[in-house]
Every structure is written in C-alpha cells, then in structure tokens.
Amino acid sequence: MEQLIRFNNDYNCIAQKNVLKALMETADEAYPGYGTDLWCEKASGTIRALCKAPEAAIHFLPGATQANFIVIASAISPVENVICADTGHIFCHEAASVEKTGHKVTALPARDGKITSEQVEEAAKAYYDSPQDFLTIPKLLYISFPTEYGTIYTKDELTAIKEVCRKYGMYLFVDGARLGYGLASPKCDLTLEDLARLTDVFYIGGTKCGAMFGEAVVITNDTLKKNFRIYMKQNGAVLAKGWLMGLQFETLLKDGTYLAIAKQADEYALRLQDVFKKKSIPLYVESPTNQQFVLLTDDQMDALKDRFVFEIEGRADEDHTLVRFCTSWSTKESEMDALVRAIETL
Amino acid sequence: MEQLIRFNNDYNCIAQKNVLKALMETADEAYPGYGTDLWCEKASGTIRALCKAPEAAIHFLPGATQANFIVIASAISPVENVICADTGHIFCHEAASVEKTGHKVTALPARDGKITSEQVEEAAKAYYDSPQDFLTIPKLLYISFPTEYGTIYTKDELTAIKEVCRKYGMYLFVDGARLGYGLASPKCDLTLEDLARLTDVFYIGGTKCGAMFGEAVVITNDTLKKNFRIYMKQNGAVLAKGWLMGLQFETLLKDGTYLAIAKQADEYALRLQDVFKKKSIPLYVESPTNQQFVLLTDDQMDALKDRFVFEIEGRADEDHTLVRFCTSWSTKESEMDALVRAIETL
Amino acid sequence: MEQLIRFNNDYNCIAQKNVLKALMETADEAYPGYGTDLWCEKASGTIRALCKAPEAAIHFLPGATQANFIVIASAISPVENVICADTGHIFCHEAASVEKTGHKVTALPARDGKITSEQVEEAAKAYYDSPQDFLTIPKLLYISFPTEYGTIYTKDELTAIKEVCRKYGMYLFVDGARLGYGLASPKCDLTLEDLARLTDVFYIGGTKCGAMFGEAVVITNDTLKKNFRIYMKQNGAVLAKGWLMGLQFETLLKDGTYLAIAKQADEYALRLQDVFKKKSIPLYVESPTNQQFVLLTDDQMDALKDRFVFEIEGRADEDHTLVRFCTSWSTKESEMDALVRAIETL
C-alpha cells in the first residue's frame, strides 16, 4: 500500500535535521538536570538577543498546553479571570485546563480566529467601570499568533490591543505555538522584538516548528517572573533533561533555521491557497500561514482522502465539510507537488 | 580543565544508544499525533505481555511528577486523600503538586524510605473505624519502588501492603520512576508481573532508566482507567509527538535492554557500597540499587568534589554531610574505576 | 426623612414571624451541633414527605452560592463540566465559584432566563456523538426555578429536559433559591413532588423565602448522596448551630407557610405587572413570579427613586433602563399600595 501523505498537522515528524544532528553530537555528554545547563543558558541568551529584551526571563516547557495554563495560573490570582477568543486554544482544545486551575475563561466572538481591541475594551470596560464583588476581575488577555485559523494580527492591531490592556492593567499573553509560521508569513509586519515589547509574556513554539518538543516562554513583565519555576515544577513542567530543549532552541534560533523552515511551509501553504482559488474551492478563511481551511464537497473529499491525510473540522453545510490542510517544516516538495496535482485534477 | 564525572543522578545523558538509534532510523517517518500511533500501540502490547496483564491500560507521560499527580487526581475524589511515606517524592520534591489538585497528603514516618503494612493499617483503621465528616477519606496509598533512598520492598512486604489496601478499599499506586534499578537488583524478588498484580496502578520509569524522557503508566484497576486521557490532556501531559515515547519504551523493553542497563548500574552501585564499607565510610542506608547514601567528612568531600559530582543532601552532624552517589545506565566503567580509586585513596 | 420602601430584593427582612417565634421559643434549649439534632431530623422528614421521596438525602446549607458550587463539586469529576443558561446565577453572579472548583461552565443562550430541551440536546449531542480527549464531559445541567428573570419551566418542559439528561447520563440540578415563588405562582403546574421526581438534586430556598438563611438540598440520586457531608465541611458549609436551619424549615414547611407567603408575594408582583401594562411600561420579560423586570425612562426612574428602592440592571437603550421590582414575603400591603399609586401617577 502506498503511504498516505500527511497534511493533517505540523507535528508529525521527529525534528528538523539540524536538531537531530545536534542531539547526536551531544549524545555522550553529561549535563546537570532541570534546565540548569549551558544549552538552556545559551538558548536563553540567543532568545533575549533576538527579542532585544536583555532582562527577559526565559523558560523552556515541554508542551503548549502546559505553557498556556502555567503562564495563566502564575500570572493571575484566584479572583481574576482570562479573556480570549471563542476559537482560542485554551477555550476549545485543552480540556478545561485553565478552569482546572480555578479561573473563569470569558470568550469573545472571534472573526477568522481574531478579536479586536474594541472587543477587548468593551469587555474590560464592562467590568472596570463598575466592579462588583460577585464578579471576578478580567486580568489577562490570551490571544494566539497565528490564530487557530492561521490568521495573524498586524502590528497596528497588536499595538491597539496592548494599549487597551495597559489602560486596564491587564496582562497580554500571546500563545505562539505556531509562532514561526506567523513571523515568516509574507503578510506579517511583526518581529520577535515587537512581540517582546508589546506583550507581557509570550512563547516561541518549538513542537510545531521543527523541534521534537518544547516551547520557550519569554516573560518581559517583572511581576510575572516571580516564582515561575515553582509553578512549572508544581504542574509537572520541569523536564529532568532540560538541556534537550535548550539544545533544540539554540540550534533552531542561532542561525535563522527557525524562520527559514517556517517560511518554506508558509510558501507551500500559499501555493495551496492559490490552487484552491483557481479551482473555486471556497476558502473558509484567508490565512497567510501554514494552515489552510477550505470547504470541500463529498466528492472532493473522497478523491483526496485515499492519498492524503487532512483534518476534518466538521460538517459546514449540506454539501460541504470544513477541512484543514496543514503544511509543515517537514513537508517535502514532492509531497506538495502530489497534493497540488491532486487538487488541480479534482 | 578536566571534565567532572557525574555521579549526581541517573538522568544526565540523553538516552541509551539503542534509543538514539531507533530515533534516527525513524527520523523520516510521519506519524499521527497524541499517542495514537503504531509505536505506542506496539509498546503497550509489549508492556501488557511483560506484565501478563492483557487488560491493562497503558499511557505514556513525559515526566514523573506529571505521572504522580495525574494518576492521583484521576483516582480520588476531592474528599479523599493520599497516604505516603514522609520521604515520598510527592511529599518532599514536587512543589505540592498533589495538594495543588486539592488533596491532603498524609505522611507516615518512613524507615530507610519504606513504610510497613502495619503503619498503613493503623492509618487506615484510625479513619475507617470511625469516619468523621470533618476528615477526608484515605483512599490511595503511594509508595515508591525503589524508594527515594534506594531501598526496595520485598514481595512479602508488598503483598501485605496490598492486603491492607484491599481490606480498606484503598488504591495502591507505585511510583516506578526508577523501576528498572529496583527490578534489576540482586535483592529484588518482584517482577513486572507481580507489580501489575499487586498494584492498582504503577509506572515504568523511562527518564531515569535509559529513555530521553517518558513514563509508562500501567493501570490494572478498571475504575482507574476511566477518562484517564482527559486527565492527561487537562494537565498538559499529552505529548504532541507521542510516538516518541512509544518508540523509546518499545526499544528498551522488547529485548530486555531496560533491565540489562539497570542491572549494570546496580552492580556498579554495589561495588561502590563495598568500597565505602571497606573504607569504613558509614552508609546512611543499606541500598541494593543505584543510589548510595553515605556520610562523608569535610575532608573526604573536599578530596572528591574536584573530580566528581555527587548530590549533597544536607548536614548530618557536626562532622558529616549526607551525600548521594548515583550510578546510571550511562555510567562508564572507566568512570567507576576512577571513583572507586578515589574513594580507596581517601 | 421618610423611610425608603424596599422592592429591590426578597431578603431584606430578618424572617417570617413564625420563624422568629420558633427561634424565641427554643432560645433556652441546648442542641447537639452540626445538624445532628432533632429539628434537622424533623424538617428532613417533612421535606421527604412533601416530596414523596422517602429515600431522599436532605442537607441544610447556609447559603445558595454554597449550595450551588458544593452540589456541583460533589457531583462531577475534574474532567466533567456543567451546562447552564447564560443568565444562570452560577455563570453571572457567583464570582466564578464553580470554575474555582475546577470545572468549566458552558453557557447556552437563554430566552427569558430559560433554556430548552432542544438546546441541551444539541450541546450534549455535540460532545457525546464524538467524545474527544481534549474536551471535558458535559455531565450536569444546572437550571434555576424560577429563573433569574422570574420565569418558570412547565412540567412538560422540565420533563423534556430531564429526558435529555437521562439519555446522555447527565445530572439535572435545579437551583431553587426562590423555589417558593415558583411553586406558588398561578402559572406553575409543578409540585415539590415533581421536582423530586424529575431532578437528581435540587434545593428549597430559605434565605429568599421567609427564613433568616438556609437552603435545603434534596438529593434523590443515590450516586450524589455519597460523602456529601464531607463536601459541605470541606467547603465551610456545615453550620455549627445546624438546628437553626432545621427549625426554620420545619416551621415554614410543616403547615404550608412557605407556599402561602410566596403566593402573597407573587400576587403582589402580578398586581404590579398589571399596573405596568396599564401604564404601557414595557415588560422586559413576562414573569409569573415575584420578580418583575421593566424598562423605565429616566423621568420614571426619577419619579420613583425617592420613595422606593429597586434594582437597576443596566442601560437598555438610549431612553430606557432595565430595572427589577421584587416583591417579597415581607412586602406589606401598604407598601404595595404606595408603589402601585406611584406607578399609576407616573
């Protein structure tokens, strides 16, 4: 049987080849545990330099769900809550991990995965104009970059959102599980430096962007730096062999590999988008990054599913299903060619 | 500068060479995510076979702290509590991760890291003979095998403990973060099969026993199997690239590598123990596994610390410090020779 | 200065006169603590008889927020969640007390404070047709009777809702903080017996229905009875002088006082509704119970606010404010007359 070609996600291969090479080259070395090693130190330095944030605290966590709920749990008190988009990963895909830590999550209706500064202002104002003892306090805004629908915020949009947060004393936390694909997009006018400057805390996703696993949390707000390591430990996010993450991030970030491989995936995704448009297959959302959401007919689904794996999001209407095609740092040109041809001949 | 030789723990090298080889060989493969792959299936089958527990549920979690608090949080209700040794890892080293999930942990005074069935009986009886609404219910007993001091329970001891648990309707959970070193010890009369039979849930440690990371949780009690995956997700323990753990466990377990490398480390540890005895350096506890605790004078510490890394546990008395030497699957014979010689010439 | 007349809520006087009398008559008696007394036993018997539920477990809790989050926390596991109306008290007015216990609350859009069996079915089906590890399990439906807008469910509606819950294995929990005003309404076709039969757990509100304080939780589902007292204690809801609640409920329920005083308040409310209609003051919702929500102009507000206290819910549109007038067991006829006259002369 011919092997299926995977376009269902961006975490279906072990790691980018430089990462694997680095692992092999250090296979005989012995390191101190729990992230107190030289690789974590080196990667932290590289990240601070890229972010132009020499005072930032950098922490490496194995997974993105961990990063999300631990950042939130460490940042807000039991009587404070989180605002996010109703398509936000913490609201829809993480088994109520934030509520598990005791916090209400208030979801605002998203458009193409994004929310606006006006929406945030309205939600914040509703509380802060007349605080009530029977309400918890909106204290942290969570957004994803890129969003769960592959869209990205512009620098103007993010600046306006940050301004609202600052006005109301709220933290801005950016989930960057797919950060590379966002920053590398031709439509993106934001840089790592902008993110560090405009957020209180964000993370640089490794798991979906070329690493075996690992997310690099960047904390620029001093208040949020306090005791973060204990929060990590308490929630099981201190990896014994922490240097594995330092090593991977250093490898990916020191020479631009991180953005280069994401850029390739984005280009593939936009090539896909072009083909969908040419074939008049409706885009569900205009995404400038590696996730492409389209509406397929049953016939189209049938024609593709024997050779390609893609993610089925749900029935959209009587005739269409919403599906996601996801390119990856690991997508090969030959795989792209095969998929493009298959779509062209639908 | 000469490199320091690490005897401070058993998780300071990436992974046993077979594991690395398996990783490299599959570097080009693409897999479904979240542990729904063939490697996890294969490793689960291997574990069930080794445990002679065809109905056991097997789950792979990245770390041991996660395994501990997630198993506990999934097993007991908010009004139930945990009993453990006062040297237990969950009581002393995991930043109150179990209390964080809302449960009281009641610690019994351990001897050499172990507690007895009589102690457990006494604690259980105190509650169950006269349950009170102002008390929570002892429902789960947590023990470590080997213990935090390297000691191990005999089959008789574990059977007696299980009997008490059964009598009072309590779950028995064995933390096997260093399971290999326990099972491979010449003093051990327990097998994986015994553990599966005598416990309700236990785990096979990977992180400290040759894997890059990963713990394989084995649930034999049907009640505890329910919704375990959601507990994992909610607490951030579902790794995106789950097959990485399946692959590692399959590699270590399919051909006996897991026990073989632990046996080597145990032999090294016992060789160390012999040397300490010969030098009349007092053992803090008689450990048959890879952790050796001894009391060193300041002079002895000074003589060793320039070439070897070992773990300082704390000041024992005016003249002695309690330290731990930990051999590992990664310890090389040359390193052992160097350490033995250094001790002999103290 | 003339005293303001309070129509802002139904808990602004100490207690109905029979209750105070009973308190005074027992002032010299001594009782065992924590609800283990004869009054609690007697009131429990009375409630079981009224509910025709001889096996029901009855518990007295000081307040309604406690009743809500403790019932929920005791009924569902950490990976299960709650469905309710988006106007539900637990969603809007209790400072995230349910999320504090670790559970997500999913709100369905309510109409006049109510949700339909179809909505519940849709929400349940969405999960149960394709359960996912990254979602928590809808396990308990919370509704209020009467709702936060004074409306009530019919027997048919509640039966249909119960049927959906049964189909999906979900618990049905009815918040009866204002139960008396619901059951006493001329539009109500439900009885205590129906509630006991159609729900898994509900409570009979005391605080807002004539008692000084106290809510009587009635648990008919055996699974939910387990360890409930420990949940109460753990969350600070076991009152030392528990007999105070038994005494109050026995006094109110043994001879029909509970419903009689609620009926009076409902009649007052409907008289108010008539006057609003006559004056063409728009009702926000058609409520058959003691809470009446209307839209007032600024002039109307000004004309009333110097003599009456009513609750301002918020600005409705450019010209109107949404306000609540709440009659109570303690409302006097003279107060009603004064308010009616004032409205008539607006």
Added chain:
Amino acid sequence: MEQLIRFNNDYNCIAQKNVLKALMETADEAYPGYGTDLWCEKASGTIRALCKAPEAAIHFLPGATQANFIVIASAISPVENVICADTGHIFCHEAASVEKTGHKVTALPARDGKITSEQVEEAAKAYYDSPQDFLTIPKLLYISFPTEYGTIYTKDELTAIKEVCRKYGMYLFVDGARLGYGLASPKCDLTLEDLARLTDVFYIGGTKCGAMFGEAVVITNDTLKKNFRIYMKQNGAVLAKGWLMGLQFETLLKDGTYLAIAKQADEYALRLQDVFKKKSIPLYVESPTNQQFVLLTDDQMDALKDRFVFEIEGRADEDHTLVRFCTSWSTKESEMDALVRAIETL
C-alpha cells in the same frame, strides 16, 4: 427523662439574650443585603476602635472554617504554603479545606496545642536559607488563640512569633474562633489591640462566643485587604442578610458583653479544673480557658455520662479516656453546681 446537661461544646444554644433581643427589636426593619448595611458599618467601627486599628478592614463571615480557608486562600499564591501546629483546627478538623484550595499545610509538633517561635524559625529557615524550585514557599503561619487545647499564647510568645514572621516575610494569622475565652482568661496578658498589632489578620469568633453565628475577620495588613470580598463571594461566604452579623457583633462588643460572658465561662472552667485537681483526676493539659481536658477512668465516665454530655476525644491508655468538658457563655450556675457535685462524688 431528665434532660442531659451539655458540657460538650460552646455552641449548643442559639445566642446570648442581648443578641436575641436585638434581633427581635429589628424584626420589622428592612436592610440592604450582603453586608452593605448600617449594622455592619457600626460593628466595624466598634471593632476598629477596640483594636485601635482605624485602618483595619473588617469582614463578617458566617463560619470559622470559611474564615480559615478564605483568609488563607486570599493571602497566599498557589506556590506558597501554610505552617501550623499539628493540633491546628485547619490540619485536623476541617476536611482538608485548605488543601482543597491547593495549598500544602505543614504541621509542626505542638505542645499543649502551642508551637514556639523557635519551631517556626527553624521551619522558615530551612526553606529560606536555601529555596528550592521543588518546594513551595512557607508564607503564612496559622495559630489558634486559644488553641484547640484551651491554652493561650502570652504577649511575649506572640511577639516572638511575630518577629520570626516579619523576619521571613510571612503572614501571621490567628484563628480566634474562641477568642473571647482567651482574652477573658485571668492568665491572658493580651488584648484585642495587641492582636491587631501583632498579627496580619485574625478573627473575633462569634459562633462560640454568644452569637448565633458569625466571625469578624480583622485585616490589618494592607496587602491582604485586596479583593477580599470577591474571595468571600467566590467561596460562598457572603451572607445575603449580612446585617444579621453586624447586629450581633455590635450588640456583643459595644458594651463589653462579649468579654463578660466569656469571663463567666472561664471562671466556671477553672472551678471545674480545681475540682478535677482535688479529686486527683489528671488534667491532660493545664488550660486557663473554657475547655478542660482530663483523663477519666471507665467508672468515672459511666458515673457522669447519664447526666452530662461531654466530648470523648479518644482512648488515652488502658485505663483512661481523654475527654473534654467545655463551659460556655450559656452555661448556667445550676448546671455548674450539678457537674461539680457529680465530680466531687465520683
């Protein structure tokens, strides 16, 4: 049958007569809810004056378990823990309510219910001299005054304890559920003013000291004042008819009734202690307040139990049972006489 005379606790009668009188006198009044009334304001003023703490925040909570876990949950972060005596009420009698909020409680071995500043220093120093990421931070010291064994701290002792807390940045929280009996003891050299000065937060117990229910929390540390009302609401401790507590505390405190009735109970208790000594019935602890713990033989128990209710704490040795006799503000002289005679004729 002759009524049993209750010496089992100090909360077996409704309320001191002035309190009942005040309730009756206000029975026709209507008040705003949730403690925003004049009685709460008045009582707060009285408490601030008695404490000579004009800036103190005063909050009224229905019960002592609530006061304990809510104060603690509001004061410390998820990675901070509580130190207390191993006889402390939060450690032994409150169904793990503090752990339920996610915090570890570390118990120090008490002597006669008390712990020393040296013990606290040792525990704090152990952490603060070498903080570790795998430990939570000792941040709040909980002590009871009087203790669970009726003993009290002297001003010197409390000052020394406060000094240690200040040194390590820890909060000092005094559980005053029986505060009246402590302050009124002839052996007590502390005043309300001292407590307000030496603690960060404490409470004045009402439930056990003459009120129907209610505890007045006094917060002097500004940091701990923040958002306290939301914590109360979130945990179900905002009573709808909050003025009931203001009224009771004002009644008890404005004219010295609170201390006067406690003094009477203490005198009764010391009279009891004298009789026990005369009869050579061993005291378990020398308590200067209303709880007296003695060791009775089976014959003595039998002789007393038909006419008196007292609390059985547990078997002490082969021949003795530890029991508690508790006098109360509600104890009548005739009841005392009867008990004294009964003991004398043992």
